[in-house]
Amino acid sequence: MCRAHIKEKDEYNDISQILERPGRYQAWQYFLACVPAIFVSMISVNFVFVAGDVNYRCRVPECDSKEPVLSPTWWPNPDIDRCYRPLIKHTSLSSICTNDSFVNTTEKCSDWVYENNDTIVAELNLACEPWKVSFVGTAHGIGMIISMLASGWMCDRFGRKPTLIVCTLGCLIGNFKVLATSYNVYIVLEFLEGAITTGAYTAATVIMSENSSKKTRIVAGVLFAYAIYMGEAVLACIAMFVSNWKNILYIICSPPILFTFNIFFLNESPRWQILNGRIKEAKESLKRMVKMNNLGIEPQVIDRISEENLKNVFGLNNNVTSEGFREVIRSKEIMKRLVAGVVWRLAVSFIYYSMLVNSVFLPGDKYTTFLMTALASFPGELISIYLMNKIGRRKPLQCGFLLCGINCIAIAFVPPSFRWIKITLFLIGKLIVSAIYTGSVVYTVELFPTSVRGSCIGICTLASCGGTMLAPLTPALDLVSPVLGAFIYAFLAITASALFFITPETRDSTLYDTIEQITISSHTRKQQKKHENNSQS
Structure with a gap:
């Protein structure tokens, strides 16, 4: 009996290390989640060129x-x-x-x-109606908000995998936009496109994070950010060589039909499967993970593990009940984190996309400047990986927001005659805000439990969409004062930086699965801090 107990304990320890020993399985799942994000990214900003001005x-x-x-x-x-x-x-x-x-x-x-008829301005006869042209992007942004509200709930209710597949297939709507013969029809299709496709960001972020180890969660976030930047850069390259708006839409909106095959290749998050009582499916997911990563664990070992032990492996309470917005509102700790996450994502998105919108005012061709801003984001992710793994999440993000605000003010006060200084500061600012963007996404995912992670991340991403919608208005601020926009960026950045004082460090910590676990962890942390203060005094 003692030997049986030891054997069972060894098998338990082997299974508990499955997620902490990443390999080809994680790389394949990351790839399947990131490729759709490239196309969703292109579709999210295609109006910059599709609805561009013509003479x-x-x-x-x-x-x-x-x-x-x-x-x-x-x-x-x-x-x-x-x-x-x-x-x-x-x-x-x-x-x-x-x-x-x-x-x-x-x-x-x-x-x-x-x-020419290279954009919808000519095709839909939108001359001298700039508000209609601008509203194309706004309509997409409104759709993004709807998508964020729905996709978070869908991730928690139906799973991460089906939500990602449905949202990415929404990219096909772009093919119908080329058939629009009136402005109203085009706007409706633009709204539907945003309302369906943008949810892929939430689903892909969550499924990548939940398939990651403690050490690779930040890498997963960086890879996902690279996919978004890659989409922006690829769109600029396509627009350089393909002038007609219909051809651009065909090129970026037709290939997503291939994402239907994700039904067979993409795997659901084992955490979500276990939490929703799909133990058999969770064991099959773990078997595929073991096989692809060559972990040397026999399938029979996974079959023999009890539901209770399997839940313990992932830190789940056997008596856990389904949790939703009611439980979120009742928890002060979760609400505190949610408010902070909303401010972080709103601020970083507003600053990021404001820089993207204003990049067209840099000297040179608009396609080249747009491409430059996209490429400037890539080094920021390397900085994000190093600092967040070496130091932690909180301090790098807190300092990053402060540096970003200072940089934006500096850009505003540099005279136009110092052209290269202005461009250099602009690209440095884009690099910093890109690193913050990725870090804030990863950090907010780690702050929430599995039971409501999809919904909470959906709300945070909703705030991010709000920043994206407001960003196109920033050029108009120059009519009031050339430094007004810079001070708004600085205010948001400083506010976001201050909120890191109320949230915990999450580096090397496990992903919690219930609100109760978060509450217990918060109480324990406060007691430890109180004990340390008493010891010092």
């Missing part, structure tokens, strides 16, 4: 031919506002227009001549 002028029916050109020889003044047309002299009897055929007054027009 146009008012049509003059008395002078324009059936195939008008943008810059005719008879156009009287190149400084005429493109929303106004010059008026013809009533005394002019010639059928051929010249520079002298017009009076010195203009009137607002309702028909235009476009340089």
Whole structure:
């Protein structure tokens, strides 16, 4: 009997190390989660080029031919506002227009001549209606908010895997946008695209984190961030060589049909399976993990482990009940973390995308500057990996927010004549905020228990979407004051930095699975700190 007990204990210890010994299984699952994120990233910002501006002028029916050109020889003044047309002299009897055929007054027009049909501005006749063009991105952002609300609940209710597959297949909606013949139809499709696809961010983040060891969680977060940056960079490269908006959408929205095969290749999180009573499925997931990682554990060992021991391996309470928003609201510790997570994600997203939007004001071609901002993010992830594994989560993120705010103020006060200094500071700021972005995503995932992780991360990502929606408005702040935007960034960054004082360090800690575990851990930490203070006094 003693030998049987020792054998059972050894088998228990072997299984408890499965997640802490990552290998090919984790690499494969990361790949399956990150590739869809590349396409979702491209789709999330495609409106920058698809709804980009084109040159146009008012049509003059008395002078324009059936195939008008943008810059005719008879156009009287190149400084005429493109929303106004010059008026013809009533005394002019010639059928051929010249520079002298017009009076010195203009009137607002309702028909235009476009340089090309490369964007929806020409295709949907959106000349002189900038608010409609801007609302394309806003409509996508509103859809993102809906997606964040729904996807978190879907992750907890139906699982991480089905949520990721459904959301990534929503990328196919972009193929229908090319068929839109009216602005309203296009806006509806843009909204639906954002409402479905963006949930892939939540699902992929959670499934990658829950399939990671303590040491590789930060690596998983960095890889996911790289996928997003890669999507932005690839989109810029595609737009450089493919000018027509319909072709751009076909290229980025058609391949996601292949993500249907994730039904067979992507595996569900064992944590979620165990928490939802799917013990048999969880054991099969662990067997695949053992086989791919060559861990040397026999399948029979996993089959023999009891449900009680399996839950203990993952730190689950056998008597745990389903937890939701009601339990979240009742827990002061979870609410404290949730508020902090919301502020962090709002601030970093607002600053990140504000820099992305304002990158077009850097000297040079807009495609090149957009590509530069995407590439500047990559080194930030290496810094994030090193500091967060070497020092921890809290201190690097806290200092990073402060440095980011200082950098943004410095950029605002550098005179335009110091062009290269301004560009250098801009790219350094983009690097810092990229590192913070990844770190804040990883840190917020580690702060919440498995039972409500999807829902809480969904709320935090919802706040991130709010920052994304507000970012396009920042260029208008320059009309009020050239430094107003910088002070807003600094205020958000300092506020976010201060909130790290109320949350714990999570480096090398296990992922908790219930709110009760979080509460006990918080109480124990407070008692230890109180004891240390008493000892010092």
